[in-house]
Amino acid sequence: MNVDTTPVAGLDADFEKTAYHIKTSDGPILDIKDLCLWYSETQALFNIDMSIERGMVTALIGPSGCGKSTLLRSVNRMNDLVDGLKITGRIKLHGDDIYDRSADVIALRKRMGMVFQKPNPFPMSIFENVIYPLKVDGVRDKAILEETCERALKSAALWNEAKDRLNENALGLSGGQQQRLCIARAIAADPEVLLMDEPCSALDPIATAKIEDLINELAGRYSIVIVTHNMQQAARVSDNTAFMYLGRLIEYGDTETIFQTPVSPKTQDYVTGRFG
Ligand SMILES: Nc1ncnc2c1ncn2[C@@H]1O[C@H](COP(=O)(O)OP(=O)(O)O)[C@@H](O)[C@H]1O
Ligand SMILES: [Mg+2]
Structure with a gap:
């Protein structure tokens, strides 16, 4: 594993000069490049670069409002209907540009299942x-x-x-x-990908444990991206973890590294519970 410490283009926050990425060898199922997103005048995502590995469970963590759901909804184009939305950059699903003008949105969404916070049967x-x-x-x-x-x-x-x-x-x-x-x-x-946005936040601990077991069983067959505000959950279920803060991807790598020896002091502060 090698840590790439080149700065992410356009990262302009004062608090963090560098986003750290751990490179992996397998081809990604999702490849996000320089993704920026605005809700009208307000920018919610800043230059997100992220390769999501096939068959892995990838957790998105970070404090409330940091853009986790926004990123997840960008991946399957659920944001398309939001008024005043602007997106730049690129997302590829297994090589297919999902924001290409000729992309078939319905067909793309079929390749990605979505599970929400509140069960919606x-x-x-x-x-x-x-x-x-x-x-x-x-x-x-x-x-x-x-x-x-x-x-x-x-x-x-x-x-x-x-x-x-x-x-x-x-x-x-x-x-x-x-x-x-x-x-x-x-x-x-x-689907090829399962996107889960805090799937356990409305559940009791026993029901939560069952979903976590299920995620572990489904890993490998599906590529799973799970948003969670529960760091223990991220540590339990995910192979890789991405820490987001104020719309930026601060650090991304294998879960053990992110939780035990993160490179960024901001990640360290978050995973040790100093803010959240
Ligand atoms: N539909 C929307 N319209 C305007 N602003 C939004 C919308 N959805 C989210 N936001 C804003 O974008 C930012 C990121 O929100 P969100 O992606 O929901 O964060 P998270 O899931 O990490 O809590 C927040 O500042 C939020 O208020
Ligand atoms: Mg959210």
Whole structure:
């Protein structure tokens, strides 16, 4: 592993002159280059350079308002509908420029499942929730739908709890079950990347532990990017961690290094709980 200490172009904050990156050899699933984002006049992301490794769990950490959700939403173009939004720079998904004018946004989003803070099952049966992405695609073959439902629920560690109540309303599930259902729904679409924005923040510790176990199981099959404000969680589930502060990527590398021997004093202060 080698630490590249060349300054990131355009990093203009007084508090940090350098962002530190740890280079890795595998080709990235997501390649973010010089990404800047403005909400109207207010700049929220500054020159983000970040390569996200395939099959790994990457955690985005940093204090509230530092731009974690903004970055995640930029990756699957969920920010597109925000009024006054301006983005410069580039994001590639496995080599495809997602902000290219000819990019098919719907097709791109299918390659990236998204899981939110609050579980958001649709008010329909468990079965209908899981197979929703296939229905949207026009799949009607009952055998395919049933097979996909079972596979996705098994992958999301919900099959045993749900198999006898597939036709019941998903809103009757507990919060933790609902979140695993949302993960199953994301998996049913067969994505390459799972984007998770604080997926455990509305859950109790037991439900949280189940989601964390699930993330560990899904790693490898999917590339997972998880936003969390819980540093223990980042340390438990992720291979790599990115620390963001005031819209900037301050430090990015393997999780152990970020938590134990970070290069940047700002990272050190954050991971040791001196601010947050
Ligand atoms: N839709 C929006 N319109 C205007 N400003 C926004 C919007 N979403 C987020 N912001 C601002 O962008 C900054 C980063 O927010 P966010 O990405 O939500 O941070 P985090 O997820 O790290 O808490 C904050 O200052 C926030 O107020
Ligand atoms: Mg957020």
